[in-house]
Amino acid sequence: MHEVVEKVLVSQDEIIHKCAELGAKITSDYKALNEVPYVVGLLKGSVPFMAEIIKHIDLDIQIDFMDVSSYQGTKSVGDIRIDKDLDCSVQGLSILLVEDIVDTGRTLKEVKRTLMNKGAKDVKVVSLLDKPDRRVVDIEAEYVGFAIPNEFVIGYGLDYDQKYRNLPYIGVLKREIYE
Numbered sequence: 041m042h043e044v045v046e047k048v049l050v051s052q053d054e055i056i057h058k059c060a061e062l063g064a065k066i067t068s069d070y071k072a073l074n075e076v077p078y079v080v081g082l083l084k085g086s087v088p089f090m091a092e093i094i095k096h097i098d099l100d101i102q103i104d105f106m107d108v109s110s111y112q113g114t115k116s117v118g119d120i121r122i123d124k125d126l127d128c129s130v131q132g133l134s135i136l137l138v139e140d141i142v143d144t145g146r147t148l149k150e151v152k153r154t155l156m157n158k159g160a161k162d163v164k165v166v167s168l169l170d171k172p173d174r175r176v177v178d179i180e181a182e183y184v185g186f187a188i189p190n191e192f193v194i195g196y197g198l199d200y201d202q203k204y205r206n207l208p209y210i211g212v213l214k215r216e217i218y219e
């Protein structure tokens with residue numbers, strides 16, 4: 041275990057097992073809809089989860105990435121700036137957004153709204169983690185790996201100060217590191 045980690049919340053085995061479960065559910069749901077999702081990871085946090093879950097989606101999907109950041113300062117909360125956009129038009133696409141965590145929900149709510157405004161047919165979300173206690177806007181992911189308590193976590197894509205994304209598990213960061 042890394043020295044900045046207080047405890048492991050979700051092990052690598054549990055994550056991989058969950059990706060298989062979620063991937064199977066996503067596969068059967070989209071088959072029932074007779075649709076193939078355009079799978080979009082939000083940079084950078086989604087990268088490890090994206091890499092694992094796509095292996096368990098048994099459909100001829102395409103993948104893409106978007107990078108967004110929220111506006112800071114006086115502008116009303118909720119606006120986002122697109123730093124890297126998708127490679128193609130979303131007109132008529134069924135999009136499956138892949139996230140590492142839903143926290144306040146602001147990022148997802150805005151990305152979803154932006155994609156629908158650009159003509160996407162449908163936007164669903166799969167998130168490895170959900171922190172329901174932190175939610176400030178009304179949004180839920182259709183597919184969630186693990187609901188977790190309100191603790192600062194790192195690993196499997198999640199960072200503290202841009203580090204620790206490469207840890208192969210989800211760990212709680214020691215308070216002394218950020219307090």
Ligand SMILES: O=P(O)(O)OC[C@H]1O[C@H](OP(=O)(O)OP(=O)(O)O)[C@H](O)[C@@H]1O
Nearest residue numbers: 083084085140141142143144145146147
């Ligand atoms: O629900 P919210 O309160 O909006 O927070 C969740 C978002 O914040 C983090 O991303 P961040 O913008 O820090 O970028 P990163 O993915 O590059 O770490 C995380 O990866 C989610 O995308």
Ligand code: HPA
Nearest residue numbers: 143191192193194198199
């Ligand atoms: O617990 C967290 N860790 C890292 N990044 C995050 N973004 C929202 N919540 C978290």
Ligand SMILES: [Mg+2]
Nearest residue numbers: 082083084085
């Ligand atoms: Mg992110």
